[in-house]
Amino acid sequence: NRPPRLHRDFIRTRTSSPQNPAIRVMQWNILAQALGEGKDGFVRCPLEALNWAERKYLILEEILTYRPDIVCLQEVDHYFDTFQPVLASLGYQSSFCPKPCSPCLDVHNNNGPDGCALFFSRERFQLLATNHLRLSAMMLKTNQVAIVATLRCRATGQVFCVAVTHLKARSGWESLRSAQGSYLLQNLCSITSPPNPELEEAREESEVGEGLPLLVCGDFNAEPGEEVYRRFEASPLGLDSAYKHLSADGRTEPPYTSWKIRPSGESCVTLDYIWYSTRRFNVDAVLQLPNEEQIGPDRLPSYHYPSDHLSLVCDLSFSHQPHRLQ
Numbered sequence: 001n002r003p004p005r006l007h008r009d010f011i012r013t014r015t016s017s018p019q020n021p022a023i024r025v026m027q028w029n030i031l032a033q034a035l036g037e038g039k040d041g042f043v044r045c046p047l048e049a050l051n052w053a054e055r056k057y058l059i060l061e062e063i064l065t066y067r068p069d070i071v072c073l074q075e076v077d078h079y080f081d082t083f084q085p086v087l088a089s090l091g092y093q094s095s096f097c098p099k100p101c102s103p104c105l106d107v108h109n110n111n112g113p114d115g116c117a118l119f120f121s122r123e124r125f126q127l128l129a130t131n132h133l134r135l136s137a138m139m140l141k142t143n144q145v146a147i148v149a150t151l152r153c154r155a156t157g158q159v160f161c162v163a164v165t166h167l168k169a170r171s172g173w174e175s176l177r178s179a180q181g182s183y184l185l186q187n188l189c190s191i192t193s194p195p196n197p198e199l200e201e202a203r204e205e206s207e208v209g210e211g212l213p214l215l216v217c218g219d220f221n222a223e224p225g226e227e228v229y230r231r232f233e234a235s236p237l238g239l240d241s242a243y244k245h246l247s248a249d250g251r252t253e254p255p256y257t258s259w260k261i262r263p264s265g266e267s268c269v270t271l272d273y274i275w276y277s278t279r280r281f282n283v284d285a286v287l288q289l290p291n292e293e294q295i296g297p298d299r300l301p302s303y304h305y306p307s308d309h310l311s312l313v314c315d316l317s318f319s320h321q322p323h324r325l326q
């Protein structure tokens with residue numbers, strides 16, 4: 001007898017116009033199956049709650065409940081056998097970038113490396129370019145990756161970039177995360193203002209002298225005070241974090257996006273973000289986070305919820321109409 005799903009409502013922050021329909025974006029670290037069963041040590045989560053044959057449906061149910069136009073996932077170790085085929089049958093085109101030395105590979109009976117995956121509605125968007133990045137830090141290659149996709153809205157012709165990443169975990173690695181963030185930001189700067197003649201036309205449609213509008217979704221493994229977070233806030237790309245819109249003052253991140261209990265203790269932290277170009281997008285709605293009572297005393301993952309990270313979902317609309325409709 002399964003407990004009910006966690007009920008979450010969208011908080012409307014703005015009235016959207018029917019001429020400018022919002023893009024719904026999901027950011028979610030879904031918890032790699034191999035890590036959840038073999039490495040994480042979630043001491044208050046029964047192993048049966050992690051059984052893949054059932055857990056995969058909870059992950060898919062979460063995605064299908066909100067039906068995002070863009071889905072950015074981390075810790076995907078069942079791309080080829082589950083998410084790619086199932087989501088393709090539901091109208092999503094996708095890309096997967098495995099971590100070069102995934103810790104999943106250390107787990108007995110693993111299903112291959114985990115990595116980042118990006119899905120988008122094929123009906124709504126046309127793919128113009130995909131970049132797979134292996135993040136460097138101070139000139140050295142690291143084990144972390146990112147995907148950057150350049151998409152064109154089929155209805156309006158508007159072109160934008162969306163990135164998904166998963167930065168290095170654990171305390172003690174703050175400067176590595178910061179360097180990975182700088183590397184990603186630098187690459188995003190060049191990708192959003194490409195010297196690519198094929199994209200010239202697309203660029204003309206956006207503001208002259210400005211790069212393409214940008215969304216960056218990720219498990220940054222960094223709380224809001226950390227250097228990598230401050231780098232994203234202060235970057236020349238003009239980014240802000242969408243979930244600040246849930247707070248009363250509009251300037252504060254939520255109290256947690258991940259809540260779990262390991263042998264080392266309980267961890268209730270904000271690590272996941274949806275960054276957006278503030279000059280190019282409006283935040284129309286944000287999906288509430290479940291409260292402590294809904295999450296329950298054993299925290300996450302659980303029979304209620306399949307990952308130790310909560311999904312972030314928001315509706316973003318372009319702040320100006322394109323100069324020319326196609």
Ligand code: NDP
Nearest residue numbers: 029039040075101102103105106143167168169170219221
């Ligand atoms: P990270 O430190 O970034 O963490 C990897 C995963 O571990 C993340 O998904 C993270 O989840 C999770 N994690 C975070 N904290 C804990 C914790 N306290 N206990 C258990 N899991 C946790 O790893 P790297 O990508 O840098 O890889 C390092 C690991 O890779 C090594 O531990 C080693 O096992 C393995 N490795 C494998 C190689 C191979 O050839 N197979 C070669 C080199 C290393 P979250 O992001 O949700 O916090």
Ligand code: CA
Nearest residue numbers: 031032035075
């Ligand atoms: Ca994890």
